[in-house]
Amino acid sequence: MKPFEHVRAERTERALAAHARHPRAQYLAGGTNLVDLMKLGVLDPPLLVDIGRLPLDTVAETSDGGLGIGATVRNSDLAAHPLVRSRYPVLSQALLSGASPQLRNVATTGGNLLQRTRCPYFQDVSHPCNKREPGTGCPARDGVHRDLAVLGHSAHCVATHPSDMAVALAALDARVRLLGPDGARELPLTDFHRLPGDRPERDTVLRPGELVTEVVLPPPAGTSAYRKARDRASYAFALASVAAVLAVADGRVRHAALAFGGLAHRPWRARAAEEVLRGAPADEETFARAVDAELAAARPLRDNGFKVPLARGLAVRVLTDLAAAS
């Protein structure tokens, strides 16, 4: 690991000012991914601005009946929060299906969103990687890519975003609040992560020095659930996963939000599927037709075509279960 300075910030403005001291500074919260990437030599920030003590660690109901989640709330605390368990079960389930209890006790909301891909080439500095070193190439496209993207990838990068939590947040229409040198802004979670295009080194639209301060959920729009397929029964990244929110009235879909994990460079909100679902009969035939409409855009690589029927099965099953429960 390369040497680095460590500065602890007690106030948010101080954190921004400290970060401004170096263009390659990194904010340190839980560090479960950042410290690992520093050990691997993937990242070598000369300055860590420790935001672990900032007052961003609360979960609170908003005035409109939604939920405000501070950026440094630990994943385990969020998953166990009574309001999350009762009103946003998809979020609790997604969190609990990720990582291990030890990691969830430390990893934060903001850090979970900002974790990097687990593409083996990105994590191994002896290989080229356009995300790690722009312009060096993507060995994954013709190499080991069974776990990588089938949707939205580019000639430059086929990485997937590893978060489960972010997939649930995408289906919940979460918004992300940011604070940077130019002030505060807020954007939909679905606009926060990028597709790789020809700039795969940029995972998100975060500007230099900007800090994630809060994730805000609107009031729940329906019943919700998360389902994940992985190589082991526990403690493994998603091969494919689905987060769904469904509201049914008189046998028809009143609200549907669907997002896939493990398939793309960002949580994949399935707008084409939702278009088919809206107002349609809430039955398995509709659900299959909707999911097929979304996955028609899939462009599997040589060894990951299995993800398409896997994701289809997960999505149809989750929607069918939610319809039966409502």
Next chain:
Amino acid sequence: MDREGTAGRDDGRGEGRDGPEGPTSSVTLRVNGTVHALRLDNRTTLLDALREHLDLTGAKKGCDHGQCGACTVLVGGRRVNSCLLLAVACDEPVTTVEGLARDGRLHPLQEAFVARDALQCGYCTPGQICSAVALLDEAAAGHPSHVTPPHAARAEGAADLTRDEIRERMSGNLCRCGAYPHIVDAVADAHRETVR
């Protein structure tokens, strides 16, 4: 890893100060009830601070990447991978496997691991035991897990620790000897002891 040569004046703020090999910081670690004032290279993980600076070698270095759980200790009562936590960022009390016994008597989980022969080589055992101590606390506090369907999970009160629950909740601790069946037995025994 010993950084004695870089030790110097304590500026008292935990701010960085360059040593021969890189910036160092003054770090106060409270471990098993004892306060230690150290000056550490900022790169020092809690695991290395415990093992290399405080001679507490109970927590083990397995993968050193947060994947195996051999380094599990309790920080502020919560189980964490000490290999991924920078010592300079750690300011809550730490409990390691050396700090679990009380008044010369092993912790109920340590006793259960012995009684159930829940190990072969023993390398993962300190991490397994620290993890299981926290598991029982989490279950008592009603924390949910992946294997409990949300509609089945109790809204309040202790979680029901079935074997599937124990296996899921211990999934952050690998045992390459494969002593899992006895580890689950030991955790189940200790759980029965604590809820009795």
